[in-house]
Amino acid sequence: MNAAATPLLSVAPAAPDQVDWADKNYLVVDDFVGVRQLLRESLRSLGAKNIDQASSGGEAMGLLARVRYDVVLCDYNLGDGKNGQQVLEEARVRNLVNPSTVWLMVSAEKSVESVMGAAEHQPDAYLIKPITEGVLLTRLNRVWHKKQVFRLIDQAYAEKDYLRAAKLCDAQIETSRLHELDLLRMKAKLMEKSGQPAKAREVYERVLEQREYQWARAGLAKIRMANGEFEQARQSFQGVIAENRYYIDAYDQLALAYQHMGKLEESCAILERAAKLSPNSVPRQRNLGNIALKLGNVPMAEKAFRKCIEIGEYSIMKTPDAYFGLARVCGQRNDTKEALRLLLVAQREFGHEQPDIQLRAKITEGLVYHESGDYRRARKAGDDLEAMLEATAERPDVPTCLELATLLFAVGVKEAPVELLCYVIRNNHDNPLLLEDVEKIFDKARMKEEGLAMIHASKKEASNLMNQGVLLWKTGKLGEAVEWMRNARKAVPNNQRILFNAAQILVSTLQQQGYDETLSNEAHDILRHVDRLLPGQQRFAQLMEQLAQLQPVPASAEGADPRPG
Amino acid sequence: MLGNISRLAPMDDTPNSHELFLFLASTAHDMKNSISVLSGTLERLLVDASPQTESAYPQMAHMLYQTKRLNDNLMQLLALYKQVGKPEYPFDMQPIELGQLVDQVASIERVLLKSRAVELELDVDAALIWHLDEDLVVGVLSHAINNAIHYTCDKVRLAIRELDGWLELRVEDNGPGYPPALLKAGEIATRETAGGVNFLTNSAGLGLYFSSEVAKMHRHRGRHGRLALENGGKWGGGCFILRLP
Numbered sequence: 180m181n182a183a184a185t186p187l188l189s190v191a192p193a194a195p196d197q198v199d200w201a202d203k204n205y206l207v208v209d210d211f212v213g214v215r216q217l218l219r220e221s222l223r224s225l226g227a228k229n230i231d232q233a234s235s236g237g238e239a240m241g242l243l244a245r246v247r248y249d250v251v252l253c254d255y256n257l258g259d260g261k262n263g264q265q266v267l268e269e270a271r272v273r274n275l276v277n278p279s280t281v282w283l284m285v286s287a288e289k290s291v292e293s294v295m296g297a298a299e300h301q302p303d304a305y306l307i308k309p310i311t312e313g314v315l316l317t318r319l320n321r322v323w324h325k326k327q328v329f330r331l332i333d334q335a336y337a338e339k340d341y342l343r344a345a346k347l348c349d350a351q352i353e354t355s356r357l358h359e360l361d362l363l364r365m366k367a368k369l370m371e372k373s374g375q376p377a378k379a380r381e382v383y384e385r386v387l388e389q390r391e392y393q394w395a396r397a398g399l400a401k402i403r404m405a406n407g408e409f410e411q412a413r414q415s416f417q418g419v420i421a422e423n424r425y426y427i428d429a430y431d432q433l434a435l436a437y438q439h440m441g442k443l444e445e446s447c448a449i450l451e452r453a454a455k456l457s458p459n460s461v462p463r464q465r466n467l468g469n470i471a472l473k474l475g476n477v478p479m480a481e482k483a484f485r486k487c488i489e490i491g492e493y494s495i496m497k498t499p500d501a502y503f504g505l506a507r508v509c510g511q512r513n514d515t516k517e518a519l520r521l522l523l524v525a526q527r528e529f530g531h532e533q534p535d536i537q538l539r540a541k542i543t544e545g546l547v548y549h550e551s552g553d554y555r556r557a558r559k560a561g562d563d564l565e566a567m568l569e570a571t572a573e574r575p576d577v578p579t580c581l582e583l584a585t586l587l588f589a590v591g592v593k594e595a596p597v598e599l600l601c602y603v604i605r606n607n608h609d610n611p612l613l614l615e616d617v618e619k620i621f622d623k624a625r626m627k628e629e630g631l632a633m634i635h636a637s638k639k640e641a642s643n644l645m646n647q648g649v650l651l652w653k654t655g656k657l658g659e660a661v662e663w664m665r666n667a668r669k670a671v672p673n674n675q676r677i678l679f680n681a682a683q684i685l686v687s688t689l690q691q692q693g694y695d696e697t698l699s700n701e702a703h704d705i706l707r708h709v710d711r712l713l714p715g716q717q718r719f720a721q722l723m724e725q726l727a728q729l730q731p732v733p734a735s736a737e738g739a740d741p742r743p744g
Numbered sequence: 745m746l747g748n749i750s751r752l753a754p755m756d757d758t759p760n761s762h763e764l765f766l767f768l769a770s771t772a773h774d775m776k777n778s779i780s781v782l783s784g785t786l787e788r789l790l791v792d793a794s795p796q797t798e799s800a801y802p803q804m805a806h807m808l809y810q811t812k813r814l815n816d817n818l819m820q821l822l823a824l825y826k827q828v829g830k831p832e833y834p835f836d837m838q839p840i841e842l843g844q845l846v847d848q849v850a851s852i853e854r855v856l857l858k859s860r861a862v863e864l865e866l867d868v869d870a871a872l873i874w875h876l877d878e879d880l881v882v883g884v885l886s887h888a889i890n891n892a893i894h895y896t897c898d899k900v901r902l903a904i905r906e907l908d909g910w911l912e913l914r915v916e917d918n919g920p921g922y923p924p925a926l927l928k929a930g931e932i933a934t935r936e937t938a939g940g941v942n943f944l945t946n947s948a949g950l951g952l953y954f955s956s957e958v959a960k961m962h963r964h965r966g967r968h969g970r971l972a973l974e975n976g977g978k979w980g981g982g983c984f985i986l987r988l989p
Contacts, residue, residue, distance in 0.1 A: 211780035220788060285781050287776050289879060291834050308877050309780035309815060313851015314882070317844050357873060390875050390964065392837070426835035 198323050200316075201226030203249035203474025208232075208239045208266065209285070210258045214308070218252055221312045236261025236493065242276040250319065251276070253302075255286040261493040262459065268300045269495040278333055283323045285310065291425050293459050312641050328355050332365060339710065341373040342724040356371075360386060367398055376402045386389045392619060393419050395428045401432060404729055409439045427457045434466070445475050455482070461487055461496040463546075470505045471565045499525040499536060501640040503543045510547030518547045542579070545586050554590070561590035574602055588624035596624070597633065604637035613637075645672060645677050648684065658690045659696075668705070678709040682722050689729050702726055755923060772971050773956060776818050783811040785845040787855040805859035809893065812820050817888045832879075840878050842904055843870030848878075849885045849902065853893075857900070862893055868901040874911045876988055877908045881913070887951050888915040888984040895919040903978075914977065915984040921975035930973030955986065964989035 193669035207218045215232050222230050231246065233239035233679060236257045243266075248721035251270075256262040261283075263284050270276045284302035306314065328351055335344035348366040352359055363386050380402050400415030411653040418431035419426055430453035437446035442633075450467040457463070464475040468483035476634055484505040491497025509518035526572050529536050536574035545560035564587060580603050582585045584596035600617050614634060623631025644667040646669035671677055683703040689695060703726065710719050765933075773983035786808045795801040821884045846868045851958040857864050885902065903914045933952035952971070959969030977983040 211777050214777055217781055220784070236818050240798070289836065307819075309778060309783060311848075311852045313854070314848045316851075317848050321844065357839060358844040360839055423835060 197318060199226075200250075200319060201228065203227065203229070204246060205230040206233065206236075206239065206242060206246070206248045206251045206253075208236070208252065208263070209254040210256075211254075214727065218310065221310065221315055223250075224312055225316060236258075236263070236266045239266050239267060240275075244273075245589070247277060249282060250281045251304075252283050252285060255284055255290060256571070256738075263461070264300075264696050265303055265330070265496075271300050271496045278337075279326055279330075281319060283315075283318065283322070291427060313348045322460055325358055325361065328358050328362070329365070332362075335569070336365075336369070338727070339473050339707075339719075339722075340723050340727045341720045342368045343727060345369040345373070364394065364398075367395075370714055373720030375720075376405060376714055378579070391422070393423050393429070396422075397426065397429050397432065400429075404432065404436055404439070407439075409436050412436045413440070425456065427453055429455070431463060431466075434470075437643050438470070443470060446470055447474055447476070447479070447636075458486065460492050461491050461494055461498055461620065462494070462502075464490065465498055465504070467502050468501065472504060472507055474492055477508055478632070480504060484508060485564050497528075499533065499539070501531040502528075504538065506543050506547055510551045513551050515551055515553065519544065535573075535579070538564070538575060538583075539579060541567065543588060545590060549586065549589060557590045558592075561587050562594040564591055566593040568599070574599070577603055577607070581620065585620055585623075596620075599628075600630075601637045604634050605641045605671050608638040608641035608674065609676055612716065641674055641677070642673055645674075645680055648677075649680055652684045652687065657684070657691065660684045661688060663712075673712055675712060677708050678705050678712075679718050679722070682706050682709070686722060686725050686729070690725075692727055694731055699726060699729065751854065753959050773887060776815070779815045779818065783808065783815060786811060789802070790855050790859050801859070803855070808859060809890070810854050812890050816883075816890060818884055833961070836877050836879070837875050837962075838878060839873050839875050840881075842868055842872045842874060844868070845876075845878065845882065845885075846902065846904065848882050849889065849986075852882070852886045852982060856890070856893060861898060862896055862907055863899050865890070865899060865901040867901065867905075869905060872904075872906060873965070874906075874988065876962060877958070881986075881988075884955045884958050884986060885913065885915065886905070887955065888986075889917075891951070892917040892919075892982060895922065897981075899977055899979065907951065909989070912989045913986040913988070916979060917981040918975035918979035919981045921980065927973055927975070930971070931973070955984075959986055962988045 189230040205222055207215050209215045219230050233242055237260055253263045253266055253370035257263060269281055270430060282302045283304050283306050285306045287308050289307060292577045304318050331345050332347045335347060345366055353361045365383050367379045367382040383395040383398040386392055396419050404412035413436045416429045416436060419429040429451050434446040434449040447470045454463055454467050464483045468480045468487060471480035472482060484501045487501035492582045502521045506521040522544055524538050526536055541560055541564050545557050548557035548560060556665050580599050584599045587596040602619060621627060648660055648663040648667055652661055662682055664684055667677050668681055682702045683704045684697050689698055705721060706722055782825040790804055795800055845867055889900055892915050896919040901916040905912055917956055933956050956971040959971045962969035969988040972985040974983050
């Protein structure tokens with residue numbers, strides 16, 4: 180369309196569903212009163228009536244906790260206290276904003292974070308000051324339309340029905356040219372989440388046929404890395420950085436590739452560069468600290484862990500790992516007193532949200548004593564840990580189990596680590612890499628022969644449990660199979676093969692005997708659990724889709740599906 | 745990108761120069777806040793006023809023009825000096841609908857154009873989608889229109905079309921055309937092997953340099969964007985032409 184000689188009128192094609200911005204609830208966050216007033220005036224000229232203001236991150240959190248906003252305009256730099264990104268993260272994690280809420284991040288200049296690509300919590304758009312009404316309106320409308328396009332997809336994604344979400348993406352790509360790339364990006368992510376990297380690769384390649392988008396390049400490299408092609412992945416990530424040295428996610432991934440290749444020095448150097456470009460990331464500083472600690476670079480580890488704690492003060496992403504890491508640093512400097520103080524702080528700060536914090540603090544205490552050469556106190560910590568393990572059937576995650584077993588052997592405790600390693604094997608009987616790790620730990624404890632025998636026995640125990648259940652299922656004894664798998668899960672709660680088979684048997688039962696809410700919920704619980712243990716498995720996606728299809732359709736939801744035909 | 749600016753900016757790696765640039769960068773941000781408020785307030789006053797009701801209307805219009813120039817310069821400086829002492833910019837390409845691009849530029853210029861009684865003519869394929877850094881291109885186009893307002897008689901034209909696989913964005917005016925010195929500055933600023941711009945003797949240098957750097961950041965299959973200044977176009981006046989691959 181040619182809009183010659185029609186000055187000052189909108190030339191954008193009139194949207195079929197115009198948004199009424201007048202009735203929305205707005206929050207404006209900026210520490211400069213002049214800017215707040217200006218933004219309020221701009222919003223008023225869009226017809227807005229309900230506009231709240233906050234001059235700091237803390238004040239913004241207070242308002243967000245009380246009011247559901249449709250639009251948040253938040254400055255990135257808010258002086259002391261939380262910054263804009265931390266406000267956004269906390270609002271999302273605490274569910275203080277709706278999925279439909281439009282979050283616009285405002286800054287005086289283009290921020291590095293705006294191109295980093297894969298941050299977990301991205302705003303819907305970044306705006307650079309000065310903000311004028313036309314720019315604001317255009318961006319608001321664009322985000323709103325994008326949210327419309329993605330509404331059902333995001334819903335399916337939240338329900339972890341990745342295959343349905345992918346089909347919805349395909350349908351939208353046909354009709355929504357402006358958002359085609361966003362939809363393709365989502366589709367690729369869904370294919371990865373559902374364990375189909377080959378299909379994700381096709382999507383990325385389709386994007387790159389159009390334009391050289393660094394996120395698609397990085398996506399291909401990530402698939403290579405997952406495939407174990409570390410050298411090719413390394414080259415690709417370096418290529419991405421050469422093209423856009425601000426694409427921060429590529430640095431984090433490159434560091435990971437180096438780690439897989441056993442090149443810790445290189446990995447550490449890359450993380451250090453990334454942390455210089457974008458220092459305010461809790462996970463990045465934590466990773467840098469951990470790797471520096473492994474390399475024995477105590478000053479760098481200390482700097483990273485301190486920075487991690489400093490950022491964490493105002494961030495919902497804060498982690499006890501930084502305190503544990505810093506305690507280890509203190510231990511290596513023979514300052515065990517300060518180390519113990521840090522462990523107490525970590526337990527006080529995180530005790531209410533992380534149930535295994537005491538165990539992890541005790542492990543760190545043992546390591547600190549052991550590394551500082553106080554073997555008597557290290558052994559005492561070992562005995563304490565043994566008592567803690569006896570008091571409960573709960574076990575921490577696999578890396579913590581391995582760390583704990585290693586420590587216990589090192590300080591001279593014998594039975595508890597053996598029990599712990601058998602537990603790990605029973606729950607991961609078909610993971611050859613992990614079996615190797617466990618073998619090494621036994622070997623180091625001079626228990627090679629006994630270790631091998633125990634690994635064998637634990638593997639057999641788990642596979643017997645599973646096979647018996649599968650046999651019952653295959654011979655048509657569904658009720659008995661379901662019951663058998665329930666008991667198997669009690670004996671071995673974190674074995675993915677057993678969990679998947681348990682869910683599979685429940686799905687079969689539903690398919691053959693009709694829908695039953697209790698059984699369906701049981702299957703959902705199992706699948707959610709297995710997805711927490713190891714996300715991104717194809718079998719998870721397939722079973723989730725089958726379960727969703729068994730769900731009786733509520734009458735009101737019919738016809739909401741935009742799929743053509 | 746922007747590799748040769750280190751020659752333009754006298755700096756070294758001593759701690760003092762680092763602190764100086766840190767200070768300059770934070771001062772620039774602060775000034776930017778002030779200028780946003782200043783130009784916003786002026787725009788609001790001008791929207792509510794007319795030459796008949798307000799005797800200072802022409803002076804206010806001129807103040808707005810000068811404020812916009814200040815803001816442009818600051819925006820460009822901040823983009824060039826994004827990282828302290830490291831003149832690079834986090835380039836952010838996206839598919840953009842041209843109608844939305846033009847809407848933003850037109851709205852940024854609306855009050856200034858009206859206050860100077862200049863008419864903006866748009867000739868755009870609004871539904872066309874192109875891959876570009878929206879903030880940079882909006883910045884370059886509004887800067888070009890600010891300039892055209894200075895050189896025009898009473899009309900400015902923004903024309904965007906696809907031509908042989910390139911996106912051609914033209915800002916034309918119906919004034920007497922750019923003076924030879926500016927055409928020469930444009931030639932130097934957009935030269936392939938950039939010899940740099942003499943910012944000290946040429947006040948138009950920064951804007952041209954910035955625009956041509958923005959052009960060059962847009963790359964696709966071995967081609968990169970280009971900037972050109974010439975006289976001619978629909979009305980024979982000045983033409984600012986940005987071509988993106």
